[in-house]
Amino acid sequence: MLGKLKPVEPTYDAGFGVYVHWPFCQAKCPYCDFNSHVRHVKVNQQLYIDAFQREMKHMAELAPNRVVNTIFLGGGTPSLMDPATVAAVLDGIAGNWQVAPDVEVTLEANPTSVEAERFKGYRLAGVNRISMGIQALNNTDLKALGRTHSVDEAMQAVATAASIFDRYSFDLIYARPNQTVESWSAELHMAIERAAEHLSLYQLTIEDETPFKKLYTAGKLILPDEETSRQLYDITQEICEKHNLPSYEISNYARKGSECRHNMVYWRYGEYAGVGPGAHGRLVTQKGRAAFAIEKNPEKWLEYVAQDGHGIVEEEQLSLEAQGDEFLLMGLRLVEGIDPKRFTALSGRRLDDERITDLVNERLVEITSEGRIRVTLTGFPVLDAVVADLAA
């Protein structure tokens, strides 16, 4: 059972994605702990283009001969990149790997008017899907979230995206301070009217070392209580389901066939290369599956890449246990669930039948006719506990 690990179990090929991180934002949002930096001088994008290309070359040496199925330009705020920068990055990818004809290329955008003006340029550069961070549909909350755009501006950006791209999505953050089931349900209905094929709906997370955390600890930011937060989640499922945007992942909703393929690579525990400051990757090399993390500070990253051809600061050969854990953490977020045989192939052990039976009896987990294990709608709100239970 614990034999040598083969490079990617062929029958489980979950695709290969490339993630590119653009680490700059116009302003730092008080809830955000993503790797984003505000620079008061203009960023010299050419330096970054060169560094991205060098780092990609390094990644392609680690993971050669892959066919790229998906590309994601995330951030930070990638919509601050010039379309020419985006074009150069995409060229870089194509120069290092073979790219599938139906490749999905997503760019994350902030919905300000300035950024929307660049949408066309992105389209020409090769982007075919746009994901906008709208976060809220009322101006008071947008302000409280530290966002620099208004609802009108965001709606304008959505309209622009709709006129340019076949595929677009936007993100909202809910379970915000003072939010009630009624107010959220009204807001969500409004969102669905503007949505096309895909929505990401995240519950507000209070992250360490953010201004929101300070306020929260000081008792100045009060979140909906556990029961309300549960009701908010339940109603979200219900409304989206009714409007033909069923959830396919714990926080993501899409029409059948319009799922974000790039994120599916993560969740199906496929292979992905991460490029740019703070990016993460999982590659299967001769030695087995390894986790890569890149230096987060943009200027340091430039230096490292100039020196070594890459900015990798952590490289961890994942143990069988770690692989099993990551597979569960990612896979159980999906409505399609996981294949227990693949868990065994990755971790070298079987899931505990007794625990599965217990979870099934509690209706938190179910077993599909194909033998997949998936978390139920009752299970999703307590996913952390379910995963811990299965992983332990």
Added chain:
Amino acid sequence: MTTIPIENIRNFSIVAHIDHGKSTLADRLIQLTGGLSAREMTEQVLDSMDIEKERGITIKAQTVRLNYKAHDGKTYILNLMDTPGHVDFAYEVSRSLAACEGSLLVVDASQGVEAQTLANVYHALDASHEIVTVLNKVDLPAAEPERVKQQIEDVIGLDASEAVPISAKTGLNIEAVLEAIVTRLPSPKGDVSAPLKALLVDSWYDAYLGVIVLVRIIDGQIKKGMKVKMMGTDATYEVERCGVFTPKMVNMDVLTPGEVGFITASIKEVADTRVGDTITEDKKPCAQMLAGFKPVQPVVFCGLFPVDAADFEDLRAAMGRLRLNDASFSFEMESSAALGFGFRCGFLGLLHLEIVQERLSREFDLNLIATAPSVVYDIKMRNGDLVHLHNPADMPDPMHIEEINEPWIRATILTPDEYLGSVIKLCQDRRGEQIDLSYVGSRAKVIYDLPLNEVVFDFYDRLKSVSKGYASFDYVIREYRPGDLVKLSMLVNAEPVDALSMLVHRTRAESRGRTMCEKLKDLIPPHMFVIPVQAAIGGKIIARETVRAMRKDVTAKCYGGDVSRKRKLLDKQKEGKKRMRQFGKVEIPQEAFIAALKMDN
């Protein structure tokens, strides 16, 4: 150091209720006499263990020798002993008292006289001490020195007219304290030409020097190279070094009558020394031994088990090392069906238990489960066997039991009259039998016989709360008496949790069971499912509660491809789950075990 005449020595203990500022006052005394430079000074500098610093309490008594040039122009040696205020460590106070002629009684001028103030004053008077009273914390707006003076006179019956108002925090009037010590406390007496007679006050283990013995010289002198004999254990050692603490360790050639200092003598283990023993010169022994101390007896027992069975040997080693420094803690191996191999340990009280547990998990990085505290029961079996039951989980089938005997104590409680009613009620509720009620000045003195099992959990806390802290409590173990005791089992998710079972009196079983259920309901975090919590005697359920199911534990924001961070969180959760296996499907946090038993009704 030049020798100083015995008339110029003053030995005193600083005693007080917990937190009244003994250690802070010690800081000021050390600072003012120049024992440490400003740079070396820290807050409560004598509280050297991490756990003391963190909790801000003293656990171990400490001795310091200070040089003080008094207003009369003479230089005095002051031997200061800072003592713990908490009742669990009262034995540390009595040792210190035996090594001194005087006490510095510290009373918080805003809180006034409290339980341990009384208890410690009476111990000091028993030791024939002169007492200098100081009223501390007069810098606080709530300080009422005049009222507290009156209270000291009324409640304790001490003359408080010369009590010194001070602030140990700001340093106000510290010089006056030093003068009072010099002028009002007696000097020790002793005969330097007589054979050596020294009191073994304390001993502890030092990683570099081995066992260090704290001694008080009564007669004669102790020198480097001298062959000494411990009269109680009949062992002889050659003194390697002797000296004093300033509080730094300073070697000296000789210690003379009245002095307090240390010796080292290649002693391997603290267990080789007996606190209270008399040290004399091997070839010229003194005629009579000192009275010595009552041995300390553990009164509370509980099981400590490693969460991970693989840690058992580590736990054994850690306990051995901890005992090197804390002889009042005892342990022996035990095994339990639910918890595997572990140790049954004896403690001086609940705080002591908590501290040992914390030191084990912190200093030795061990994850432990502690079971319900209990006492030792003697069980007479139908077949004539006698069983000493340390652990309720091992209780034999009641069918085979002839009689269960439990330890009883005789408690002496001093309380202001106004709280007498509540104190009596508390003792009655705990199956107490009143032996005597009398008055000492304006205070009532009640003597009660009580089953120890009713006292180990939360009796101190209750007594304190019903008397607003004024009642003082002291006890001795008296005898074993038969009792109608039953085993109360706790079931979590329908599975019995050994570690929470206890023996209780039949008449109290139901209410205890109910409170336990209510407590556990709040202490067990919500799980993915509803958890019934039940109390049972034999097969009969006598109380029941439920822990509601968790409704939501994720916000599931996007992490992109960064799953490493989530994995680290999962690692922590998995650890909890490992422990949870031991209780079926439910994770009972370690804190719950002690907290569940620290309840009031």
